[in-house]
Amino acid sequence: MTETKVSWLPWSEESFRKAKELDKPILLSISAVWCHWCHVMDQTTYSDSEVARLIEEKFVPIRVDRDQRPDIDKRYNMGGWPSTAFLTPDGEILSGGTYIPPEHMKALLEHISSFYQKNKNNIKSRIDELEKEMEKPSVEYGLGSExxxxxxxxxxxxxxxxxxxxxxxxxxxxxxxxxxxxxxxxxxxxxxxxxxxxxxxxxxxxxxxxxxxxxxxxxxxxxxxxxxxxxxxxxxxxxxxxxxxxxxxxxxxxxxxxxxxxxxxxxxxxxxxxxxxxxxxxxxxxxxxxxxxxxxxxxxxxxxxxxxxxxxxxxxxxxxxxxxxxxxxxxxxxxxxxxxxxxxxxxxxxxxxxxxxxxxxxxxxxxxxxxxxxxxxxxxxxxxxxxxxxxxxxxxxxxxxxxxxxxxxxxxxxxxxxxxxxxxxxxxxxxxxxxxxxxxxxxxxxxxxxxxxxxxxxxxxxxxxxxxxxxxxxxxxxxxxxxxxxxxxxxxxxHPMQVHIVGSRKDYVTRRFLAESLRAYNPLKVVEVIDPDVDSERLKRLGYPVADVPTAYVCSEGTCNLVEDPKKMGKAVRQFGGKDDGN
CATH class of the missing domain: 1.50.10.10 (Glycosyltransferase)
Known part of the structure; x- marks a missing residue:
């Protein structure tokens, strides 16, 4: 990221401890290396001497990379990047926004700092309450396919x-x-x-x-x-x-x-x-x-x-x-x-x-x-x-x-x-x-x-x-x-489609079946090669016979179609369980 006049701290237990010891709110900046407006905010707002002074005096500044910490971004994103979040020393959100220009930031820093100092004893964290709410079971199990x-x-x-x-x-x-x-x-x-x-x-x-x-x-x-x-x-x-x-x-x-x-x-x-x-x-x-x-x-x-x-x-x-x-x-x-x-x-x-x-x-x-x-x-x-x-x-x-x-x-x-x-x-x-x-x-x-x-x-x-x-x-x-x-x-x-190819993995025909199966469009297909010499237990469970040459079974909705020619495999995968587009 662009160099700024703000001395950013990492997201860490030590940084939060510092905020508690100094009794200051946290300024959390969530940025990304590819983000244009993140660079702009670094070049303008965070390079403004007065903004930097106010942050140093009244806040504990923490910088997080959105790509490196998606877990933090998910919880503190304020609607895009850059995300600018003002937090209590316990991590409770006070206010925030996205890109904030220098003059607006100066006023906001003064306001948030004053609000926190006047109301900190009345600010009740909802983190514990939210955690309990998340654990309340409200799911109906055993739902039918409809x-x-x-x-x-x-x-x-x-x-x-x-x-x-x-x-x-x-x-x-x-x-x-x-x-x-x-x-x-x-x-x-x-x-x-x-x-x-x-x-x-x-x-x-x-x-x-x-x-x-x-x-x-x-x-x-x-x-x-x-x-x-x-x-x-x-x-x-x-x-x-x-x-x-x-x-x-x-x-x-x-x-x-x-x-x-x-x-x-x-x-x-x-x-x-x-x-x-x-x-x-x-x-x-x-x-x-x-x-x-x-x-x-x-x-x-x-x-x-x-x-x-x-x-x-x-x-x-x-x-x-x-x-x-x-x-x-x-x-x-x-x-x-x-x-x-x-x-x-x-x-x-x-x-x-x-x-x-x-x-x-x-x-x-x-x-x-x-x-x-x-x-x-x-x-x-x-x-x-x-x-x-x-x-x-x-x-x-x-x-x-x-x-x-x-x-x-x-x-x-x-x-x-x-x-x-x-x-x-x-x-x-x-x-x-x-x-x-x-x-x-x-x-x-x-x-x-x-x-x-x-x-x-x-x-x-x-x-x-x-x-x-x-x-x-x-x-x-x-x-x-x-x-x-x-x-x-x-x-x-x-609507799963299972494609079972029964044949030696070394056999050219088996490989042809595999290639044609994978090449055909059907994102619901799961393709498996079952080698009788290696996968005897799997073959026994599925109940397929072993032929002299490799064969394939295309299965969907409880029905299986036998395919004996690799050239017909693509059509079988496209057509069975769907509309054949012919490509």
């Missing part, structure tokens, strides 16, 4: 009602991609044959690709558009966003066969390879800073300038997302180099960020791992490891995914159902004493646990996934379009 169908119908209606038929996307400005809404819409087209749902996806992805939110010169997408028509982007580029959009364009190409979607996917990959990855050692970088002047240049002019700064920290959840997207791209685009790089990255993460006792770390910086046990990193690692297993047939990946599943069920599970975002033991002080159950990460957890159940038959995974879905079912409406990742997990619970 409840999940109703939730999905509601999400589908929300997608349709918010769709911008003129420019694509959802709502007005600022306009974000909403990748999971696009994935759910495409899935509804596949399952129900809704052409309107397909049009939402095609229109949005086409308008985004042809709009200013896509970088025509170097590839990749900016974070969001400040305008309804995608013409004026906010210029930072994020690993997370490009990973999600890569999946969107790959799946759209799988369904439609349209060249624009394939070429856009290739453009994202080219950008990530050139700028947002460590090609020598593996790993995907976190982000690239916003720089409007740079990005408004054509490529010949850009190469003469220093490009915007790249944040080279490896955030594990985002690395897992991009690795999974790369694995899909390697199959859909028929590019083995993408698989190789994804696997190199995953092996790096397994080596550097995984602890049997503490779970998966959140980020790797200068070779060291930090902040273990957050739900987001556990669940995205599980999903990624399952993707690795399906593509490589290496059981080590499946075993590591099962280990992480055991960790989250042991350390993060709530007796009321669902998973907390962090282990209880890491609370400490402030609002981190509150345990949150985030919808997005719980949806990913349910998805990963369901896939593990379909691959291993373990009922514990199925039960945990079902209870996780149940705990959010009644309140999903308040999330609106942001609940679409829940819809994807609910569809996997309702």
């Amino acid at each position: 409840v999940f169908h109703s939730v999905i119908d509601g999400l589908t209606l929300e997608i349709a009602s918010l769709f911008d038929s003129l420019h694509g996307g959802f709502g007005n400005s600022p306009k974000f991609p909403h990748s999971n809404a696009l994935r759910l819409a495409l899935l509804q087209h596949h399952l129900q044959g809704h052409e309107a749902a397909l049009n939402i996806v095609k229109k949005t992805l086409t308008e985004m690709r042809n709009g200013g939110i896509y970088d025509d010169e170097e590839g990749g997408f900016f974070r969001y558009s400040t305008t309804r028509d995608w013409s004026v982007p906010h210029y930072e580029k994020m690993c997370e966003d490009n990973a999600k959009l890569l999946v969107n364009y790959l799946e759209a190409y799988q369904v439609t066969g349209e060249r624009l979607f394939r070429d856009t996917a290739k453009g994202i990959v080219a950008y990530v390879k050139a700028t947002l990855s460590n090609q020598e050692n593996g790993g995907f970088y976190g982000s690239q800073d916003a720089d409007e002047a740079y990005y408004n240049l054509r490529l010949p002019e850009r190469v003469k300038r220093t490009p915007p700064r790249v944040d080279k920290r490896l955030f594990v959840n985002w690395n897992c997302m991009m690795s999974s997207a790369y694995l899909l791209a390697s199959v859909v685009l028929d590019d083995r180099t993408l698989q190789d790089f994804a696997l190199r990255t995953v092996n790096l993460l397994l080596d550097k960020s995984c602890s049997p006792e503490n779970g998966v770390a959140h980020y790797i910086m200068e070779g060291e791992s930090h902040l273990f046990g957050l739900l987001t990193d556990q669940v995205h690692m599980m999903e990624c490891l399952i993707d690795c297993y399906q593509l490589t047939l290496d059981r080590n990946f499946l075993s590591r995914a099962e280990n992480i599943a055991g960790f989250i069920m042991d350390k993060l599970w709530s007796e009321a159902g669902g998973f907390y975002d962090k282990p209880r033991a890491t609370g400490g002080f402030g609002a981190l004493n509150l345990l949150d159950k985030p919808l997005e990460e719980n949806s990913v957890a349910a998805d990963a646990l369901l896939r593990l159940h379909y691959l291993t038959g373990k009922q514990k995974c199925l039960e945990a996934a079902r209870r996780t879905l149940e705990v959010f079912a009644s309140g999903i409406q308040r999330y609106c379009i942001m609940g679409c990742d829940y819809g994807l997990a609910a569809e996997l619970y309702l």
Whole structure:
């Protein structure tokens, strides 16, 4: 971040102790290296001598990096970045905002300090009360499938009602991609044959690709558009966003066969390879800073300038997302180099960020791992490891995914159902004493646990996934379009497709079956190769006969179809349980 005149302290027990000893409120600044207005606030407000003097005199200033500490950001974010939160020494929120210019900040500092000194004895912390409220069981278990169908119908209606038929996307400005809404819409087209749902996806992805939110010169997408028509982007580029959009364009190409979607996917990959990855050692970088002047240049002019700064920290959840997207791209685009790089990255993460006792770390910086046990990193690692297993047939990946599943069920599970975002033991002080159950990460957890159940038959995974879905079912409406990742997990619970390929893993025909299964669009499929020489117990439980040549079984809704020709595998996966798009 930009240098300022404020002497920032880290988020730590010592900093909170200092606030209590000095009896001063805390100024908490939540920033991000890629955030344009964070840099502006550092260059203006926090570089103003009078602002710095007031902060030093009347507050204990704490600076937190949003990407490094998503758990703090989730609890103290005031509506965007930068987030400016004024807290009691116990971590209770007094007031706050986002970007605050110098003159406004001076007045606010005086007001908050005075308010705290006059009212500190009457300020009652609600942290304990909120914690008790969170623990009250209010969930109905044993829900029938009709409840999940109703939730999905509601999400589908929300997608349709918010769709911008003129420019694509959802709502007005600022306009974000909403990748999971696009994935759910495409899935509804596949399952129900809704052409309107397909049009939402095609229109949005086409308008985004042809709009200013896509970088025509170097590839990749900016974070969001400040305008309804995608013409004026906010210029930072994020690993997370490009990973999600890569999946969107790959799946759209799988369904439609349209060249624009394939070429856009290739453009994202080219950008990530050139700028947002460590090609020598593996790993995907976190982000690239916003720089409007740079990005408004054509490529010949850009190469003469220093490009915007790249944040080279490896955030594990985002690395897992991009690795999974790369694995899909390697199959859909028929590019083995993408698989190789994804696997190199995953092996790096397994080596550097995984602890049997503490779970998966959140980020790797200068070779060291930090902040273990957050739900987001556990669940995205599980999903990624399952993707690795399906593509490589290496059981080590499946075993590591099962280990992480055991960790989250042991350390993060709530007796009321669902998973907390962090282990209880890491609370400490402030609002981190509150345990949150985030919808997005719980949806990913349910998805990963369901896939593990379909691959291993373990009922514990199925039960945990079902209870996780149940705990959010009644309140999903308040999330609106942001609940679409829940819809994807609910569809996997309702309409799973299991593809069982029976044959030697070394057999060329087995590999053909596998490749065709993975290449075909159906995000609800779980693909497993069952080698009679290695998986005899699994084969016995499933009851499949062993033929002279490899065969495959595509199973959905309690029915299995036998496929004996690898050339017919793609159609079987697309068609069985959905509408065959013919691509």
